Amino acid sequence: MSISATFAIPSRVGAIEDARRWVTGHLQPGGASADALWEIELAMTEALANVIKHAYGGDGSQRIDLALLVEDDRVEIEIVDSGAPFNPASYVPPDLEVASDRGYGVHLIDELMDEVDRQPAGDRGTRLRLVKQGWRNRQ
Amino acid sequence: MSISATFAIPSRVGAIEDARRWVTGHLQPGGASADALWEIELAMTEALANVIKHAYGGDGSQRIDLALLVEDDRVEIEIVDSGAPFNPASYVPPDLEVASDRGYGVHLIDELMDEVDRQPAGDRGTRLRLVKQGWRNRQ
Amino acid sequence: MMEAEVREIDGITVIAPRGPLDVGAALDFRNLLTGPIAVQGNKVLIDLSAVSLVDSSGVGVLVTAHRQAVAAGAAFAIAGAVGPVGRVFEMTRTNKLLSIHASVDDGLASLRDA
Amino acid sequence: MMEAEVREIDGITVIAPRGPLDVGAALDFRNLLTGPIAVQGNKVLIDLSAVSLVDSSGVGVLVTAHRQAVAAGAAFAIAGAVGPVGRVFEMTRTNKLLSIHASVDDGLASLRDA
Numbered sequence: 423m424s425i426s427a428t429f430a431i432p433s434r435v436g437a438i439e440d441a442r443r444w445v446t447g448h449l450q451p452g453g454a455s456a457d458a459l460w461e462i463e464l465a466m467t468e469a470l471a472n473v474i475k476h477a478y479g480g481d482g483s484q485r486i487d488l489a490l491l492v493e494d495d496r497v498e499i500e501i502v503d504s505g506a507p508f509n510p511a512s513y514v515p516p517d518l519e520v521a522s523d524r525g526y527g528v529h530l531i532d533e534l535m536d537e538v539d540r541q542p543a544g545d546r547g548t549r550l551r552l553v554k555q556g557w558r559n560r561q
Numbered sequence: 562m563s564i565s566a567t568f569a570i571p572s573r574v575g576a577i578e579d580a581r582r583w584v585t586g587h588l589q590p591g592g593a594s595a596d597a598l599w600e601i602e603l604a605m606t607e608a609l610a611n612v613i614k615h616a617y618g619g620d621g622s623q624r625i626d627l628a629l630l631v632e633d634d635r636v637e638i639e640i641v642d643s644g645a646p647f648n649p650a651s652y653v654p655p656d657l658e659v660a661s662d663r664g665y666g667v668h669l670i671d672e673l674m675d676e677v678d679r680q681p682a683g684d685r686g687t688r689l690r691l692v693k694q695g696w697r698n699r700q
Numbered sequence: 701m702m703e704a705e706v707r708e709i710d711g712i713t714v715i716a717p718r719g720p721l722d723v724g725a726a727l728d729f730r731n732l733l734t735g736p737i738a739v740q741g742n743k744v745l746i747d748l749s750a751v752s753l754v755d756s757s758g759v760g761v762l763v764t765a766h767r768q769a770v771a772a773g774a775a776f777a778i779a780g781a782v783g784p785v786g787r788v789f790e791m792t793r794t795n796k797l798l799s800i801h802a803s804v805d806d807g808l809a810s811l812r813d814a
Numbered sequence: 815m816m817e818a819e820v821r822e823i824d825g826i827t828v829i830a831p832r833g834p835l836d837v838g839a840a841l842d843f844r845n846l847l848t849g850p851i852a853v854q855g856n857k858v859l860i861d862l863s864a865v866s867l868v869d870s871s872g873v874g875v876l877v878t879a880h881r882q883a884v885a886a887g888a889a890f891a892i893a894g895a896v897g898p899v900g901r902v903f904e905m906t907r908t909n910k911l912l913s914i915h916a917s918v919d920d921g922l923a924s925l926r927d928a
């Protein structure tokens with residue numbers, strides 16, 4: 423099996439639900455496991471929230487492009503923005519010994535996905551690639 | 562028709578609902594109009610709240626006795642407490658020109674009921690008598 | 701004892717208490733409103749259509765909430781006070797201060813323009 | 815977009831959000847908790863059994879609410895975080911701070927003794 427699809431949302435937190443529904447609509451009929459669906463939905467939510475909050479600094483008038491590639495044993499999601507890039511050098515991972523009200527997004531994405539990869543896109547902006555393997559219920 | 566019944570509740574606001582249900586249980590089968598039921602329930606609620614808050618000063622361990630007398634064209638409710646009495650001389654009616662967050666209870670009781678009458682009861686305490694006329698749907 | 705249903709319609713927080721909004725429910729109901737009415741720009745609609753009785757304590761909470769909302773720069777309205785439930789606002793004349801609408805749709809419309 | 819059901823069980827305020835408790839719902843959810851958790855002696859149970867997804871913003875609101883409740887002298891617990899929904903508390907280790915119970919009954923029991 424192989425499905426590829428694209429989607430776009432405005433840079434508003436209310437639109438993240440639409441992006442989740444779009445992905446789920448493609449994966450559920452293909453026999454996605456409940457765990458994989460949750461992992462993909464949560465990682466996407468965190469990634470989109472970060473684009474809206476950090477890359478676009480809360481500006482709700484921007485656009486986020488999504489691309490989905492579904493194969494037998496892997497799902498790949500691309501999230502492309504044209505905002506300020508994520509700087510890995512200044513990223514500080516959360517201290518998991520002390521509960522916090524923020525700072526878990528990148529950690530969750532890294533833990534939930536099998537591959538996470540950021541590339542520059544366009545003049546400015548970032549192409550984030552998320553890969554999840556073994557997303558279907560075992561038969 | 563003539564029904565008489567008695568009931569008692571502890572002096573806690575959560576018990577007022579029980580008193581309302583008790584009265585409604587007697588009046589609804591007798592053909593009470595929606596308006597009269599509401600008027601009686603609201604007046605009782607205000608009177609019981611005042612006993613709990615003012616006569617008993619919030620002490621939840623006291624007792625309030627209720628008596629109900631239902632006749633063809635009138636309903637009489639007696640509410641008896643053993644707390645501090647209402648002092649009509651120091652009562653100031655609400656200024657209806659300025660909305661307030663308190664001070665409407667006695668005013669509502671007076672407006673909703675056809676007769677309102679307070680007598681000393683026991684060593685200390687008050688017997689409040691509320692009368693509503695024409696409580697049934699006209700046939 | 702307080703029960704309520706909270707939902708969001710077009711950016712308006714709709715809070716619908718259920719059952720009696722009386723002296724036994726007033727404190728919890730007031731606590732539930734505290735946050736939503738304290739945020740500038742928020743729009744809060746109280747839907748009373750599932751409320752069986754509003755007593756003077758319920759009226760008091762709504763009067764205070766109205767004033768706090770105005771002070772905070774939030775919009776506050778009431779809807780669904782049909783039948784006897786609504787008469788308590790007339791009898792206390794608090795209907796002159798409060799923004800009371802017959803239906804939830806009317807209430808939502810008034811807040812959309814606010 | 816936030817939806818929630820509020821009810822009172824044995825003096826415990828049970829707040830049950832519905833749907834995703836994510837970055838789009840977090841602000842309104844936080845506002846809803848503000849009042850109930852600020853009152854000394856109050857007991858508040860968050861019932862997550864109707865929640866489809868809790869993201870890091872949802873976790874953040876619960877962590878802040880827990881600390882604010884403790885500071886105010888209110889008791890605060892979480893229940894119904896079954897299946898994947900609960901894993902986010904493990905992955906962030908916030909389950910060490912938060913008082914998380916499998917069922918609403920367990921959550922209520924823990925608060926009754928609190």
Ligand SMILES: Nc1ncnc2c1ncn2[C@@H]1O[C@H](COP(=O)(O)OP(=O)(O)O)[C@@H](O)[C@H]1O
Pocket residue numbers: 472473475476477506507508509513524525526527528529870
């Ligand atoms: N898409 C992004 N673009 C720019 N900066 C980002 C992006 N995502 C994350 N960051 C930076 O990384 C930090 C950590 O992000 P995260 O772990 O999601 O936690 P939080 O968003 O709660 O701060 C952010 O505070 C921000 O400085």
Ligand SMILES: Nc1ncnc2c1ncn2[C@@H]1O[C@H](COP(=O)(O)OP(=O)(O)O)[C@@H](O)[C@H]1O
Pocket residue numbers: 611612614615616645646647648652662663664665666667668756
């Ligand atoms: N049952 C009562 N026993 C003693 N005092 C009372 C009683 N009912 C009312 N009062 C007094 O009358 C005042 C007005 O009562 P009310 O109109 O119900 O408004 P509120 O209870 O909001 O003050 C009360 O503040 C209290 O001082």
